[in-house]
Amino acid sequence: MKKKIFAVLLSTAAVLAGPVACSGGGEDKAAASYSIGTEIxxxxxxxxxxxxPGDDFYAYANGNWQKTTExxxxxxSTGAFYTAFLETEKRxxxxxxxxxxxxxxxxxxQARIANFYKAYIDTPSIDKAGMKPVEPDLARFAAITDKAELSKILGEEVRADVDPLNATDFNTENLFGVFVTQGLATPGEVIPYLLQGGLGMPEREYYLSPDPKMASIRTAYQAYIATLLTAAGVADADAKxxxxxxxxxxxxxxHASREESEDFTKSADVWTKADFAKKAPGIDWPAFFSAxxxxxxDKFGAYHAKAITGLSALVASQPLEAWKDWLAFHQINSHADVLPSAIDNAHFAFYGTILSGTPEQRSRDKRAIAAVNQYLGDAVGRVYAEKYFPASAKAEVSDMVDGxxxxxxxxxQAIDWMAPETKKEALKKVETIQVGVGYPETWRDYGSYQVSADAAYANEVAGEKAEYAHQLAKIGKPFDKGEWxxxxxxxxAVNLPVQNALNFPAAILQPPFFDPKAxxxxxxxxxxxxxxHEISHSFDNNGAAFDSTGALRNWWTDADLKKFxxxxxxxxxxxxxxxxxxDLAVNGKLTLGENIADVAGLQAAYDAYRASLKGKEAPVIDGFTGDQRFFIAYAQTWATKMRDEALRARIATDGHAPGMYRALTVRNLDAWYKAxxxxxxxxxxxxxxxxxxVWG
Structure with a gap:
């Protein structure tokens, strides 16, 4: 199964990652209003x-856009990120x-790209094939006769479809998700992490919250399950x-809560294979691991240790028929885009409209481009970088990074409350950050990934397996700090805490974020x-728990940590x-890491800007001083307009505050008050x- 809930749910929500990725498509009527090319x-x-500006800086910087944008x-949703996305999608x-x-x-x-696209875009053939492509998988589930076979199937379905550290992505429709990198408690040693999964809705609060709006979504979700099963020709759909x-x-x-999931220090448990039978009885673990x-x-990062125990117990205690129904539903649900239109449309009606408030499905050709990028991202990226990211842009941005x-x-260095030993490690962390600008030094090899021009479902499943094999191949190998x-x-953009590294992809190094003419x-x-922001993620409430080598350890004195x-x-x-x-406020604790990175990152960017002036004052351009242009530019990158449903979902599930509030980071900088x-x-x-x- 593949995870795709958030691709629909948060399709254009503006994010920046210490984490996180944006996804999307579609035509934005207001996109042209953010075109850049003038000196200002x-x-x-x-x-x-x-x-x-002192009353509502977001409205001052974006008010007319907010009023006129549809x-x-x-x-x-739509916004500045979407503007850059549209240009990237066009390319x-x-x-x-x-x-x-x-x-x-x-x-x-090139053949893989062509074949994948052709198969995905061919909806008449997908509709004609009906449920035949998925029937072998459904037959595997129907043939399960005991918990040992169930454990084997649960193992077969596992994929590398979660990323707790870089993208804070905890969602998988499989019972568990796998992530492979240096272990939180095993410096230099690459191990597989096991994370909780198994939900069709974004996270646990959708099932457990007493909020009436969540209760209505639960009712709609159960009805959706029945609708999907009916569309797939499954008998007794309501009962199932x-x-x-x-x-x-x-x-x-x-499940652990989202806040618990984002606390890396509580997720560093290391289990041996033998530990699973002792600490999480219920699953036939030898059968699971083999499959x-x-x-x-030899070692596993038990990222959600308590949840692993709880989920394993459910495998033992819950009826076999319920698990078989669950497997069938999620196999269909997670591949709805490459199954008949009735299934695809039902999937969008729930995830797109009910959860996100989006009235229309994206056109098939745009979705095909997104799918190619998902399954053959490096293959497309290599061509993209060669054509659209010149060496001059790489050099200019690299200079800004250094500054x-x-x-x-x-x-x-100037912090007076920090102990010398803490300061020493903090400086070492800054100095040794590896920064990737534009594109990776080495490219992914897709040689083992077989793609057909007439088998969209098979292409997706094979793509998931190819990605899983790619990730598993890293286990036990030397840790690659340069991995993108x-x-x-x-x-x-993203901060990679265990690598002490940053990635700034080529596509964000364009207007409205970067323009060599501005x-x-x-x-x-x-x-x-x-x-x-990305540099500062190394020192947010989670990043600060990692030292300069990417090891999870406390390098702070008690007094320093208390101040932080x-x-x-x-x-x-x-x-x-x-x-x-x-009835709903932003969750300051859930979004704290991103907010810390915003404050510290904006301050560092401002300091670097002032340093670039070499003691001179910037000219007044079009009535704005240099400092005013700096802060307005920041606020305009957070231009955000979201449907109510998407905004509520964002606040409930995402570690990133909505953009209109991130623009208000300026309140914490003295220079903004003066400007x-x-x-x-x-x-x-x-x-x-x-x-x-935070820092200084």
Whole structure:
């Protein structure tokens, strides 16, 4: 099975990762309004200068855009990230179209791209095939006669479809998900992590929350299960839907919460294979590991240790028929896009419309481009980087990275409350960060991935297995600190804590984040803040738990850690005050890591910008000072408009606060107050002692 809930649910939600990836498609009617190319860089037409910046800085920078922009019918949200995505999607379309239409040599990556696209786009053939492609899988589930066979099948279905550290992605429809990298408690040793899974809705709160809105979603989800099974020709769909839903509710009760999942320090348990039978009885673990091709692993990161125990107990205690129904549903649900249209449409009606409020499904050709990028991302990325990311852009951004690293180090050096030994390790961490700009040094080999031009379902399943084999091959091998976790055509950036590394893909190094024609104030406020954000993730509430080698260890004195935690608590309380709905506030604790990275990253970017001026003042351009352009540029990169359903889902499940609140990070920087003459009577004003400094 493959995980695709969030691809629909958070299709255009603006994120930046210490984590996280954006996904999406569709045409944005307002996208053109964010085009850049003038010297000033910032978009004056997007602003509402009638608003006092000290009262509502987001509206000041984006107010007119917010009023006039319509969310495309096939999107759950839109914004600055989506603008960059549209240009990237256009480029990808041109590249893929050329490959599909041109001659390709059999067995090459170009042939794989062409075949995958052709099969995916051919909905008449998919509809004609009906359920035949998935029937062998359903037959495997129907043939299960005991818990030993169930354990074997559960192992066969496991995929490398989660990423707790880099993307904070904990969602898989399989009972467990696998992630492979250096172990949290095994420095230098690459091991498989085992994570909780098994839910069809985004996370446990959807099943357990007393919120009436969540209760209505639960009712809709059970009805959706029945609808999907009926569309698939499964008999007794209503009764099976209830069994599946009841089982998933029990699974949800066994799960760790999202906040618990994001606390790396509580997720470093290491189990041997023998430990599983002792600590998590219920599953036939030898059968499971053999089927999951994990026999060769000696150690496992039990990332969700309590959940592993709870889920294993459910395998033993819950009726076999319920598990067989659950397996069948999730095999269909997780591949709905390559099964008959009735199934695909039902899937979108729930995940797209009910969960995200999106009225229309994206066109098939756009979804095909996204699917090719998902399964053959490096193959597309290699062509993308060669064509669209010049060496000059790589050099300019690399210089900015060096400047922002230096600015961050200078701030650390100047901290008066930090003990010398803590400061020494912090500086070492900054100095040794490996930064990847644009694209990786080595490319993925897809040689073992067989792709047909007329078998869309088989292509997806084979792609999942190819990715799983690619990840398993790393176990026991030397740890690669230079490994990339994003493709060049991804509009995002990421901090990799166990590698002490950063990735800045080529696709985010374009307007509205980076423009070589714009003045430095703009670029430092836009892409500079992104760079600073990712560097700062090494020192957020989770990143600060890793040392310069990527090992999870406490390198802080008690006094230093207390001071750092106090700053984090203050920032969490600041975000708890933001309420997009009368009954729902941003979760300051859940979003703390991202918010810390925003504050520290923006400050480092500002310092680097000022340093780039070499003691001079920037010119006033179009009525704005350099500092004003810097802060406006930052706020405009967080232009965000979301449907209510998507916004509620974002707050419930995502470690990233919505963009309109991330733009308000400026409240914590003294320079912002001076740039816009913000007064104590203004709504966003924070007294100096209430401004969260975090680092410096």
């Amino acid at each position: 860089g910032i978009n004056k037409a997007a602003m509402d200068t009638s608003v006092n 969310i495309p019918a096939d999107r759950s 990808n379309r041109e590249l893929i179209d050329a490959i599909v239409k041109g001659p390709v040599e059999k067995g090459t990556d 839907a209830k069994r599946i839903f009841d089982l998933e509710t029990k699974i949800a009760r066994a 999951a091709q994990l026999d060769g692993a 922002i690293k230096a600015a961050f180090a200078k701030r650390v 976790w994003m493709t060049p055509q991804t509009v995002n 003045d430095p104030a703009y670029n430092y406020g836009a892409i500079g803040a992104v760079i600073g 935690e106090e700053a984090g608590k203050a920032l969490a309380e600041q975000y708890d005050q933001y309420k997009p709905f009368p 816009f003459d913000v007064k104590p009577t203004d709504k966003l004003y924070l007294p100096p002692e209430k401004r969260v400094r």
